Amino acid sequence: MTSPVAISENPLDPGLYIVATPIGNLADLSPRAADILSRADIVAVEDSRVTAGLLRHIGIKRPMVPYHDHNAEGVRPGLIARMAQEAVALVSDAGTPLISDPGYKLVRDARAAGHAVVTIPGPCAxxxxxxxxxxxxxxxxxxxxxxxxxxxxxxxxxxxxxxxxxxxxxxxxxxxxxxxxxxxxxxxxxxxxxxxxxxxxxxxxxxxxxxxxxxxxxxxxxxxxxxxxxAPPGEAPPPDAADADAALAEALTRLPVAKAAGEVAKAFGLDRKDLYARALVMRQAADGG
The missing domain is CATH 3.30.950.10 (Tetrapyrrole methylase, C-terminal domain)
Known part of the structure; x- marks a missing residue:
């Protein structure tokens, strides 16, 4: 276990504190995160057993309220109300809150209520x-x-x-x-x-x-x-000339030459000038020129 956190005499300002926690190695908890947890009035947690272990690791105890997928809608209004006068720390079982969990709604509602929102960054899997x-x-x-x-x-x-x-x-x-x-x-x-x-x-x-x-x-x-x-996909193959011609021919049935060339150039990632020249040839052939 690490040395107990020295609790500051200065209380935290009311609001929401988003605290990233270790994803495996408890030594990855930042000094700032430990300090915020030590001074929070309440900690909103996914699983109180998991967070209790983390708090024991840094030698502190804090009141905890479960906040997770299954109870978030019912618990959130009470947490928002408490932020008016208390510092509420939000943690997940591991890593950065809001990544694959419902925390973003708490942030959204806290900000809408005019409360301060502070992030304490750290580990993210x-x-x-x-x-x-x-x-x-x-x-x-x-x-x-x-x-x-x-x-x-x-x-x-x-x-x-x-x-x-x-x-x-x-x-x-x-x-x-x-x-x-x-x-x-x-x-x-x-x-x-x-x-x-x-x-x-x-x-x-x-x-x-x-x-x-x-x-x-x-x-x-x-x-x-x-x-x-x-890994990302490899380089895309060059557009098929026959497909581009077919698209250009279709565009010429409803658009002037310049606009038809521009539309197909954008869709296929081709050079607009080349398509314009090609469209002129196609229009002349269609007109019997």
Whole structure:
């Protein structure tokens, strides 16, 4: 256990404090986060048993109120009311609140009520996994948990298939292989990484193609919290000339040459001047010139 936190004599201003907590290694709790937790009038938690362990680790006790998916609608008004005179700290079981949990509604309503909202940043499994994966980081999309049913999962994957960004997903061990196989089917056999036990003793990042990873975990689902990171799609193939011609011919039936060329250039990512010249030829041929 770490040394007990020295509680400041200065009380916190009333409002909402969003406090990131460790995702595995308790030493990752920042000094600022520990200080805020030590001075909060109340801590809104996912699971009081989990947060109690964290508070014991830093040698403090604070009043806790459960706030999670199943009770948020009923509990939120009371928390908002208390923020007028008390400091309310919001934590999740692990990582940054509001990432894959209902916290954003508490932030929205707190701000609408005129209360101060302060964030105390720290660990986040999605970002930690991205740093471990060795995949492009310039653009990424957090997808949370995919649906468990096959059709809904396939539909969700189809929605992001064309996004030119690295994808980050959360998953459980028993569902991992099926999820990886579905990703391979919907996205193609892209490079990916399966990260687990981040910041803990057995932290690992296993890399490979989606089909290779699906096969690896088919008969041996791993334990622990899992984050999947998937590479963005490869370069798109050049537009088919016949398809562009067909689109241009259709556009010429309802638009002047310049506007038809502009519409098709935008849709296909082609040069407008080249399409304009092509459209002139097509118009002249249609007019019998």
């Amino acid at each position: 999605a970002i930690a996994a991205l740093t471990l994966a060795g995949l492009p980081t310039d653009r990424f999309l957090f997808c949370g948990f995919l649906p468990s049913k096959a059709k809904a999962r396939a539909d969700a994957i189809a929605e992001v298939a064309a996004v030119r960004a690295t994808l980050i997903l959360y998953e459980s061990g028993p569902r991992l292989a099926a999820c990886l196989a579905a990703l391979a089917e919907g996205l193609g056999d892209r490079d990916a990484a399966v990260t687990r036990e981040i910041t803990k003793r057995y932290e690992e990042a296993v890399t490979g193609t989606l089909t290779t990873l699906a096969a690896r975990y088919a008969d041996s689902p791993p334990r622990g919290e899992i984050v999947i990171v998937v």
